[in-house]
Amino acid sequence: MRGLELVHPTSLDEAIKLLDTDDPTIRPFSGGTALMLMMKTGVFQPTRLVNLCGIEAEHAEVTGSADSGLKLGALATLASVERSPDVIQIAPVIARTMKRLANVRVRNVARIGGNLAHGDPHMDLPPVLSSLGGEVVVRGPAGERRMPIEGLFSGYYQTVLEQGELITQVVLPPQRGWSSAYLKCTTRSADDWPALGVAVSLRIVEGAVAESRIMVSAATEKLTRLASAEAVLKGTDATDDAFANAAEAAAAEAETIEDARGSAEYKTELLRVHVRRALGEAVRNGVIQ
Template sequence: MKPFELLEPRTLREAATLLHAAGDAARPVGGGVAIMLMLKMGVLQPETLVSLASVEDRYSTIALDDDGQLRIGALATLRAIERSGLVRDRIPVLAQALRRLSNVRVRNVATLGGHLAHADPHMDLPPVLIALGASVRVVGPAGERVMPLADLHAGYLETVLARGELIAEVTCPVQGSRRAAYLKCTTRAADDWPALGVAAVLEAEGEVVRSARLVVSAATDVPTRLSRAEALLRGVRIDDALLARVGEAAAAEVTPIGDEHGSAAYKRELLDVYVRRAVRAALAAR
């Protein structure tokens, strides 16, 4: 690793300004997990790191806002989110997904903002949060904007964030009466990166689904909504025959990317199976 300058601005806006000024020579660092891995590999060789550790405390908090949505600061650690009573109570699927995300030490330091901004399709929370309808507030040197989380990722390790822009917080509608599940499929060690992840969020009455959101991750470059599979679920009673069609539709509407976790053909099979299982798991959830 090469030496670099470490800056510690006191406000998020100041951090954005510093990053905007330095451009590619600088990188933001939150929990620092992904950044350290890339620095060590020599993939990144920045002149400056802009630490977000000292910015305003409010960017680390988790709170319920006035319209009943959960606001999670971008610098909240994954472990804080996992252990938050509010999160467990209002969005239990998020706490469940976090339990199998990397390991305790990584969750202790990794931040939600970094987790999302890294744009690695193997991350576990984007599919869950997208399926729940979350949005992100982004702060830049000139101001801020809000966008659906579904629009954040532009490609493998790529976001739509402009130079100097930083994720400030995530706003996520609470689960409420919606039933949700996230299934992570690993094909090597149990705590491996996922070969694919499937998030299912359903509004259902008994076994009849009123609406469904299904999002797949890891098998594709960016988390992807499975709209055709979702459409099949709308307004119908769930049974094995229907689920078979849902699984098939899901496998047909995306083109999985083969990698060390499995070939594209295998991942298509997994997608079929895991979409069916995720819907079942969501229905079984509260």
């Protein structure tokens, strides 16, 4: 059995230096909830874990205002995001999503950066943050880069992060004028991993859909933006008939996959039903002021 070294940098720069290596068995560690499961099941055997929890406190901050949007530090726990007054005011869909994400013990420990970097398409937060127009900030040996949340994922449990690169922050634009909803469809218990996740954001002007973002996760190989459903909605009156048409376009566009939670055909049917429902729910949730 190989030994495991745990190191505790006190700054982001030090962490990046410790991770700047060609050895893929050296990994960052934030909450450890995903990593520990992989280690226990033997899927992954690291030789060195770089614990990010002791780096500068600013990387765990959650800040924002209605005019500037939200900044979620990568080391912020899911529970601190859930309880943040700024999040509850500016993007309440995030706080609502947390209620059915794992359980309070996991949310107290898991961090925003670890949640995104894990690359699991069944995660609840990536579709929500993406539908809010979120971007992820990444720092590595070559400097900083920024990309839309959906651009982070390159495949099933795969991200575009290079060895040595760390997620440092999630940035969300102001949400004023937008309405949002997330529907998680589980086929076992209510707080199970989703068989399908649908997140939508709409900007309705004088009764018509001016802009929308429609994201699907869990039923597809990776988080996917449904551009054809968005195109169907653009300029139409925000009615249930229009939402049904967008749902048809979503079902035709998305490449669903089979897994333990159902066949690809079943997931497509779930998508057809839940896109329509999510759009209706976004309208009922009301406009962010």
